[in-house]
Amino acid sequence: MVRGKAVKQAVLFRKADMLILMFWGMAALILFLLSARGIGGDPSGACLVIISGNETVGRYELDKDQTIRIGEGNTCEIKEGSVRMVSADCPDKLCVKSHGISKPGESIVCLPNNVILKITGQKGDADIDAVSE
C-alpha cells in the first residue's frame, strides 16, 4: 500500500500537524487541571495511606517520624511531615528517587511492586479519594 508510492516525498510538517499538537497540548492541560484539583488543601490533617497489592495496608499520621516496612520489598519513612520511599527491591528504583510527599493528593508509586504511597486530607477518606480519581 505505502510501498506502491515509489517516489513519495517525506513530509516534515503540515498545517494538520499544528492542529494535532494543539490537541495533545489541550488534552494534557485538561488532565493537569483535573489532577491539580485534588492536590493541596489543609496539610494539618494530612495522613499517609499505604496501598499494596490493591489493598490499603495502613494509615499513618505524618506528625510522628517513623520507618515502615511494606511487604517484602519496600520501606518508606516519615520524617518531619514528609514521606519518602527509602528502599525498594524493584529494578528501576524510580520510587526511591522520587521527591518526598507531604501535601494531600500527592503520591509515590512503585509500579513493579504494586505499592502506592498516598497523602490524603483527612484520616479515613482515602477510599473516597481513590474512587473519585
Place this chain on the structure above:
Amino acid sequence: MRSPSKKISVLAMLTAFAVIMGYIEALIPFYPGIPGIKPGLCNIVILGTLYMFSWKEAFLVSVVRILATGFLFGNAFSISYSMAGSVFAIFIMTVLLYSGRFGFVGISASGGAMHGIGQLLVAKAVMPALPFAGYAGILILSGTVTGAAVGLIVYEIMKRINGVGY
C-alpha cells in the same frame, strides 16, 4: 521490495537497530521523576519501518524488539507496558500516516502521546488506586514533545534514504 531475502535482512537489521536504541536509551541518565517518561528513541526505527514498509512490518519489528529488550533488561511487567504502548502508538501512527495529511512531527508526536496512554491503561488495570489524570497529562505532554523530536529525526533520515531501494 522485490526480493524476500533482502526484505528479511533489512527487517532484521531494523530490529537490531531498535534493540540498540533501547539500550542507548537505558544508558542515558535521564530521570525526570516520573516512571514512564523516556526519549522514545526506538520509535525512530518503528516509524521508519512503518514509512518504508507497512504497519505489519512495523508491528513485527516492534514486538521482536520489546521481547528482546524485555528479556535482556526488564521483566514481564515492563514487557506488557511496552506492548500496550506500542500497539496504541503504531495504530495511531498508521492511521495518520496513511491518511496522507500529516507530516512526521504530528505522526510521531501522536505516537508518543498514545504510547503513554497505552502504558497507563495497563498500569491502571494492574493498580486501580493509581492516580490517573495527573499521570495521563504528564505522559501525553512528554510523549508529544519527545515524539515531535523523534519525528524530526525520522524526517531527516527518510529524506536522505528516499530512493535507496525503499
